[in-house]
Amino acid sequence: MGNILGLNTKTRDSIIEPDGMDWFKGLAWIAAGIVGISFIATSVSVLWKMIFVALGIVFWCIGGKWIGKYVSAYRAFRQFVPTWDQKRGMYDRFAQELNTWQQEGIVPTCCDGDTLYFLKLQKERLKKRGLTMTDRIMPAKGSGFGTAAISRKSPWYTTDMVYESIKRTIRFENSNGPVYEREVEQVMYEIIVHTPNDSQLTHITMTCPNCGAVSPVAALEEGCRYCGTRFKITDLFPRVVNLFFLKDKTTATISGMTGKTIFFSMLAVFLVEFACVLIGENGFLPAKLAVCFLAAGFCGGLLGLVLASLRLLVTLFDRDGMKPVSLFKWSSSKKKITNIMQKYDSNFSYDKFEGQIVALIRMAVFAEYPEKLACYRGGQRDDRFSNILEMTYTNATCLRKVRLEGNILHMSLRTWWINYSETQGKVHKTGDCIDVEVSRNVAIMEPPGFSITSVECPNCGGSFDVVRQKTCPYCGGEYHMENEGWVIDDMRLLR
Numbered sequence: 001m002g003n004i005l006g007l008n009t010k011t012r013d014s015i016i017e018p019d020g021m022d023w024f025k026g027l028a029w030i031a032a033g034i035v036g037i038s039f040i041a042t043s044v045s046v047l048w049k050m051i052f053v054a055l056g057i058v059f060w061c062i063g064g065k066w067i068g069k070y071v072s073a074y075r076a077f078r079q080f081v082p083t084w085d086q087k088r089g090m091y092d093r094f095a096q097e098l099n100t101w102q103q104e105g106i107v108p109t110c111c112d113g114d115t116l117y118f119l120k121l122q123k124e125r126l127k128k129r130g131l132t133m134t135d136r137i138m139p140a141k142g143s144g145f146g147t148a149a150i151s152r153k154s155p156w157y158t159t160d161m162v163y164e165s166i167k168r169t170i171r172f173e174n175s176n177g178p179v180y181e182r183e184v185e186q187v188m189y190e191i192i193v194h195t196p197n198d199s200q201l202t203h204i205t206m207t208c209p210n211c212g213a214v215s216p217v218a219a220l221e222e223g224c225r226y227c228g229t230r231f232k233i234t235d236l237f238p239r240v241v242n243l244f245f246l247k248d249k250t251t252a253t254i255s256g257m258t259g260k261t262i263f264f265s266m267l268a269v270f271l272v273e274f275a276c277v278l279i280g281e282n283g284f285l286p287a288k289l290a291v292c293f294l295a296a297g298f299c300g301g302l303l304g305l306v307l308a309s310l311r312l313l314v315t316l317f318d319r320d321g322m323k324p325v326s327l328f329k330w331s332s333s334k335k336k337i338t339n340i341m342q343k344y345d346s347n348f349s350y351d352k353f354e355g356q357i358v359a360l361i362r363m364a365v366f367a368e369y370p371e372k373l374a375c376y377r378g379g380q381r382d383d384r385f386s387n388i389l390e391m392t393y394t395n396a397t398c399l400r401k402v403r404l405e406g407n408i409l410h411m412s413l414r415t416w417w418i419n420y421s422e423t424q425g426k427v428h429k430t431g432d433c434i435d436v437e438v439s440r441n442v443a444i445m446e447p448p449g450f451s452i453t454s455v456e457c458p459n460c461g462g463s464f465d466v467v468r469q470k471t472c473p474y475c476g477g478e479y480h481m482e483n484e485g486w487v488i489d490d491m492r493l494l495r
C-alpha cells in the first residue's frame with residue numbers, strides 16, 4: 001500500500017500483461033539467424049557456410065526462446081480471469097454485489113438507501129420495456145494502479161472516493177434475445193463513508209438498512225424506531241453512498257496497441273525493402289538481408305513509435321460519442337463552485353457535490369413520476385428521458401450561471417453523459433448533455449447522512465419516504481428539501 005498526497009493505492013493480484021520487448025528481442029534474433037543461414041546461397045567456402053548456418057541456428061533457438069516466453073505470457077494473460085475478492089474490502093464487496101444484483105436479483109447490502117433506490121428504479125424501467133440488462137463488472141487485467149482511494153475527513157466521518165479500472169459488459173436483451181451488447185473499459189467510483197466520530201453519533205443520520213427510515217446512528221444502535229432492528233456500528237459502516245462510472249482505457253490496452261502498431265510498421269518497412277532486394281541486381285544476399293532487417297528495425301520502429309503516439313492521441317480525444325466540452329470551462333467551473341460553496345460550508349468538497357448532483361439527475365431521469373420526488377420541481381419532463389436505460393457520467397460539469405435569492409442559491413449547470421436509450425425495440429448509445437437548474441438553502445448546513453429518498457421531518461422528527469410524498473404523514477407538514485439539500489428546479493436534455 002502506498003500513500004502519496006492522501007492517495008492510497010492497493011494492488012490487486014493480477015497477471016501482468018506480456019512484455020512486448022520479449023517479442024521484439026525474439027524477432028531480432030530470428031532476423032540475425034536468417035542472415036546467418038542465407039550464407040548458403042552465397043559463394044563463400046563450405047567451411048564458412050557451415051559456420052554461419054550453425055550460428056544462424058543458434059540465433060534462431062535464442063529467438064525462439066524469447067518468442068516462446070512472450071507467447072506463453074500472452075496466453076496466460078488472455079486466459080486469466082480477474083475476480084473480486086471480498087477480503088479486500090468494501091470496494092470489492094460492493095462490486096460483487098452489483099454483479100449478483102444484475103444477474104440474480106440479490107439486493108445489495110453494502111450501499112445506502114439512495115443508491116439502492118436508483119438500482120431498483122433502473123430495474124423497473126427495464127422491466128417495463130421488456131428488457132433485461134446484463135451488466136458484468138470485472139477488475140481490469142494487467143499492471144494498473146489497483147484500487148485507489150482518496151480520503152477526506154469531516155467532523156462527522158471519513159469519506160473515501162475509491163476507484164479502479166474495470167472492464168464492463170453491458171448487454172440488453174428482450175424476449176427474442178440480445179438487442180445490444182458492448183464491452184467497455186471504465187473506471188468505477190464508489191464513495192464510501194466510514195469511521196464515524198463517536199461524539200457525533202446522535203447527529204449523523206442514516207437510512208435504516210432494514211426498513212429505509214431515517215434515524216440518528218445512535219438511535220439505530222438502540223433499535224430502529226420504525227422496525228425495531230438493532231444495529232452494531234459495524235453493520236452501519238462502512239457504507240457505499242454513491243456509485244458512478246467514467247470512461248477510460250486500461251494500461252494493458254494502451255501498451256498492447258503500441259506494440260502492435262510498432263510491429264506492423266516494422267513488417268511493412270521490411271516487406272518494401274525486401275521487394276526492392278528481390279527486384280534489384282544480384283548482390284551479396286546476407287548483406288542485403290541485414291540491411292533490410294536493420295532498416296525495418298530502425299526506420300520501421302521509429303515510424304511505429306510515431307504512429308503509436310498518434311493513435312494514442314486519437315484515443316485520448318476519442319470521446320466515445322460524448323459531446324465536446326471546453327477544458328477551460330470545465331476546470332474553472334470546479335474552482336468557481338468550490339469558492340462559492342466554501343463561503344457557506346467550510347467542509348464543502350467538490351467530489352461530494354458532484355456525486356450528489358449525479359445522483360439527483362439519475363434519480364430524476366429514472367423516476368417513473370418525477371413530479372412526486374421532493375428533489376425534483378422541474379414540472380413536465382422531456383419524454384426522451386423516459387427512454388434512458390443506463391447512464392454513464394463522463395466527469396464533466398460546467399457552471400453556467402449562479403445567483404443568490406435571499407438564502408436560496410441557484411446554480412445552472414451543464415453535465416455530460418453517455419446514455420443508452422431504447423426506442424422501438426432498438427437500443428442506442430448517445431452523447432448527451434443534461435442542463436439542470438439546482439437550488440438549495442445555503443443558510444442551513446447539510447446534515448451528514450442526508451438522503452434524497454428518505455427524510456426526517458423537521459417539525460415532528462418522523463421519518464418518511466419523500467420519493468412518494470412531499471408531506472409528512474405524521475404531522476401533515478409540507479417538506480421542503482431545498483432546506484436540507486439540492487433540488488432540481490429544471491432539467492433539459494441536449495442530444
Ligand SMILES: [Zn+2]
Nearest residue numbers: 208211224227
Ligand atoms: Zn428500520
Ligand SMILES: [Zn+2]
Nearest residue numbers: 457460472475
Ligand atoms: Zn412531520
